[in-house]
Amino acid sequence: MSIGPGWYVDPADPDTRRYWDGEGWIGAPIPVDATPPEGPPPPEPPPTPAPESPAAPVSAPGAPAGQPIPGQPTPGQPMPGQPYPWQPSQGHGQPQGPPPGWPAEGWPGRPPEPRPHGLPLAGFGARLVARLIDFAIVFALNAVVNGWFVWRLIEEVTPYWREVFRRAMAGDTSTEGLPQPSEQAGGLQIVILLIATALWLAYEVPPMASGGQTFGKRLVGVKVVPMSADQPLGFSRALRRWNTLGLPTLLWYCCGLGLLLQLVDALSPLFDHPLRQALHDKRAQTVVVQLPRTARPGNTAPKDRSTGNDRATGHDRTAGNDRSSPDDRTDPPGGTP
Numbered sequence: 001m002s003i004g005p006g007w008y009v010d011p012a013d014p015d016t017r018r019y020w021d022g023e024g025w026i027g028a029p030i031p032v033d034a035t036p037p038e039g040p041p042p043p044e045p046p047p048t049p050a051p052e053s054p055a056a057p058v059s060a061p062g063a064p065a066g067q068p069i070p071g072q073p074t075p076g077q078p079m080p081g082q083p084y085p086w087q088p089s090q091g092h093g094q095p096q097g098p099p100p101g102w103p104a105e106g107w108p109g110r111p112p113e114p115r116p117h118g119l120p121l122a123g124f125g126a127r128l129v130a131r132l133i134d135f136a137i138v139f140a141l142n143a144v145v146n147g148w149f150v151w152r153l154i155e156e157v158t159p160y161w162r163e164v165f166r167r168a169m170a171g172d173t174s175t176e177g178l179p180q181p182s183e184q185a186g187g188l189q190i191v192i193l194l195i196a197t198a199l200w201l202a203y204e205v206p207p208m209a210s211g212g213q214t215f216g217k218r219l220v221g222v223k224v225v226p227m228s229a230d231q232p233l234g235f236s237r238a239l240r241r242w243n244t245l246g247l248p249t250l251l252w253y254c255c256g257l258g259l260l261l262q263l264v265d266a267l268s269p270l271f272d273h274p275l276r277q278a279l280h281d282k283r284a285q286t287v288v289v290q291l292p293r294t295a296r297p298g299n300t301a302p303k304d305r306s307t308g309n310d311r312a313t314g315h316d317r318t319a320g321n322d323r324s325s326p327d328d329r330t331d332p333p334g335g336t337p
Contacts, residue, residue, distance in 0.1 A: 007036035009112050033118040035227070114274050117230040119289035121276050122222040124269055127288055131266070133216030134204065141199045149192050156185040189253055197249045201242060209238035221291045224281075233286065241284035 009032055010018045016029035019040050027041030113121060159179040167174065207214050212224040212233055224241070226233060233241070245265050251258030269276045275287050 005040070032112075033115055035116050035118075036114075038227075116227065116275075116287045116289055117225060119225075119291065122288040122290045124276070126220050126222050126290065127269065128266075130214070130216035130220040130222055133219060134214050137215060138196075138200050138203055141203065142196050145199060146192055146195050149188055149195070153185060153188040153192065156181045156188065193250050193252055197246060200246050200249065204246070205235070205238045205242050208241065209233050209235040221293065222288055223291055224286050224288050227275075227285050227287055233284070237284050237286065241280045241286055244280035244283050245278075 005020060005022045007017050007030075008020050010016045010025070010029055013029065015032050017032050017034070017036060018025045018029045019027045019036075021040060030036060115121075160181055163178055204214055208224060210232055213222075217223060224233060225231075226237065245262060248258035248261040248265075251261065265279045268278045269281075269288075272278070272282075275281075277287060281287060
């Protein structure tokens with residue numbers, strides 16, 4: 001089993017992450033919680049020559065003592081054309097196997113998930129709940145702003161659909177003489193979609209640009225951050241991210257094509273690994289992370305053991321009631337092991 005190039009946890013030091021180029025580790029290690037750069041690390045300077053071994057090399061018969069045999073490598077040096085032990089080979093073939101330290105059959109379990117800026121990736125369920133909350137809010141805004149236009153559109157198309165259903169119940173499949181909606185119906189549909197798109201843009205883009213969270217994402221505890229640095233998205237990046245998902249709303253008029261595009265975009269994180277990026281995340285170069293849970297209300301700091309009763313050791317450390325032995329008074333913070 002071959003492992004593709006990428007940043008992985010170093011088996012020799014689980015607190016660090018190194019780049020595996022398919023044949024060997026290259027570059028300097030980085031902390032495991034740090035965000036790895038895109039692609040391989042910059043090339044390292046050539047290694048300094050290793051100090052000569054105290055043991056004298058074997059000399060050829062008739063050669064002066066200490067002179068190595070021609071064609072034989074000096075101790076600590078590779079054979080001609082071979083890489084140093086700490087350098088990957090220069091071959092251009094396929095990866096030869098997993099990194100050193102792992103079993104030959106492959107990785108022991110799934111590789112660790114990335115942690116952009118030290119935070120875990122948000123799950124699909126949390127993202128879906130946040131999006132449904134945002135959709136409910138945008139729908140409520142549309143009910144207020146778009147309500148009159150929707151009511152006028154329903155009045156325009158109701159006679160047509162009422163007659164279609166009546167004929168279907170009677171077994172009549174003819175389409176002659178059906179009451180047609182007026183030309184105003186098409187204009188109403190365009191106006192409704194324009195208003196709905198504008199409301200969605202005004203609701204989502206400004207808070208995403210400044211803090212990376214809409215109201216729904218704030219409730220669920222997820223946040224959108226750039227892949228390059230832990231900083232606000234900015235208006236330009238937030239707009240690019242929304243365009244991929246929000247602008248297809250204008251294509252609902254075309255036989256629901258826009259709704260189909262939005263459905264594909266919404267499901268795309270299920271098939272993207274390892275960063276779980278939706279199509280709009282890929283366009284804006286962002287990832288969705290899960291924020292750590294804050295302390296619950298009512299939780300207080302642990303009681304200072306310098307006052308009151310120490311229930312763990314039975315010592316009463318109030319003034320005048322220290323029943324512990326002199327040796328106990330020198331225990332480090334945290335009690336006697």
